[in-house]
Amino acid sequence: MSGGRDTAGPRWRAPATAAVLCLLLCLVSVAVVGDSADRPAERRGGDGMAVLRRAAETSVRLSYQGVRVVSWVDSTGRTETARLNILHQPGVGTLVSPLHDTGEGTNLLVGSTPWGRVGKDVLDVLETNFWVRTEGETQIGQRSAVGVVAQRDNGQVAARFWTDEHTGLLLRREVYDISGEVAQTSVFESIQFGVDAAALAEETRQPDVVSRPWGDELDPQELRQLRDEGWVLPERLLWGFELVEARATGEGDERITHLTYSDGISVISVFTQRGSLGGAAVTGLRRTEEDGALVHVADEGGQHQRIWEADGFVHTVLADAPAGLVADVLHALPPPDRHGFWERVGRGFERVGTWLD
């Protein structure tokens, strides 16, 4: 018997080694497949991407001034329109002033801080999510424009853009909801290029509000650390919305994170902080009950605002995206806490189960 074991040893050792190697190879390949699943899907894009890249570059590089008419459909199906005076100067930013009948209004200066890397990321996300192709030339007001359409895999139109043929600036934009209906439009009612820089600088020196991003930019390691501490900070939401920027303000229990997601067309901000709402009302938002849970919502001005509490955190979402799309996209975030008897009992059984584990 012992002799048999001696001779069997080398004979079995080779297949066993091969089996272990095969197993290792399988594990490595599974890991590689898992990594690739996390990566964004293959790029789609098309000949329209060059037109849109030029428009993005021009919107930063060019001086221009004009009146932009914007329209949107809110979640109740109501359509509203507003007029904005837009003033842009390279290196200074874009001054946005609502044109009110009463003459009252607050000027907001945006874009005073360069957003270079993120802007490129947003265009990359657009190219990943949509088929982008040119649609020929047309007239927008008095100007000749090149049309670009962004479509989903199923052929549904997600957005249309028209850029000025001469300068490349974006003149008109339409965003479609997942139902296929037009949800937002904006178009320059009038525009002039190369405004007097000195006069523009004089005006932009006196904005009522200067909008600058929070200074604390979160790197991947800090994001991982926060996730380990229980913060829900997903890398992507549904419908191709990818995390393009993460910032924070405050320290300790007063820390607030701001995660920006984009599908290349629209932008969604998710603010998260520890705490609860304590059942109190939130000024400017209406209380509503969804599936037995309390949510505070407002969707006026083309921006969907939503606040709720979940698992010891308060989430605030500000979304410049079609209402139907937002409703679906937000399912990737923790659902609002329910406070009924059976919900609490269910949570209790879950916790007891984890204790037993």
Add this chain to the structure above:
Amino acid sequence: MSHLEEQLSAFIDGELGHSERERVLSHLARCEPCRFEAAMLRQLKQRLCTLRPPEPASEFLTRLLALPEATTGDPPAPPSGFGASPPLGAGQPLGGLPLPRPERRPAPARGLFRFRGEWGRARYAVAGVSMLAAALGTAFLAGGDPAEPPVVTPALTDYAIEHAAVSGQSPLGDPATVPVVTRPLSPHDAPTVQVVQTVNRGVMRSDTPEHR
């Protein structure tokens, strides 16, 4: 490409860990059928959530309350072991018919045993209900918030300005939703966020060739 199957249900129920959740989201971003299935599951869950917990039937409650009385005189169930029933084609069981059971006479109640007859099987029901109540009570206590989180008020004005800083710089973004932050009327008033003033309301019309 393999689909999500059971993972999708766990995702909808919020039971996945971070990495699994990311993987599911990544898959959903590319897979239309799974996205559709997720929407269906979500709708189903929402409908189930709106259902109220079932009320016990009044008949059941009546029967439960009547149990002590019902247990006092009932004979035990007939034997069902081997040989208790007649074999196929036979008129009587193996070994003949069982002897007639002597008539039960109530025994005189002695000490604690006098309650035995009244309780009968009802005591099992009471014990079951007690255990259920204890389990629910334990779960209710365990399901409470371990430490009450501090009450916070999201600084919506700051958030709106921060959001505008980002969305306003999106390469193909639109200043359509840049909020107007109104100045406080007095030093004691908090600033509020308003949206741009509406100048008209109506049906949105597109002048693109597809919508003419």
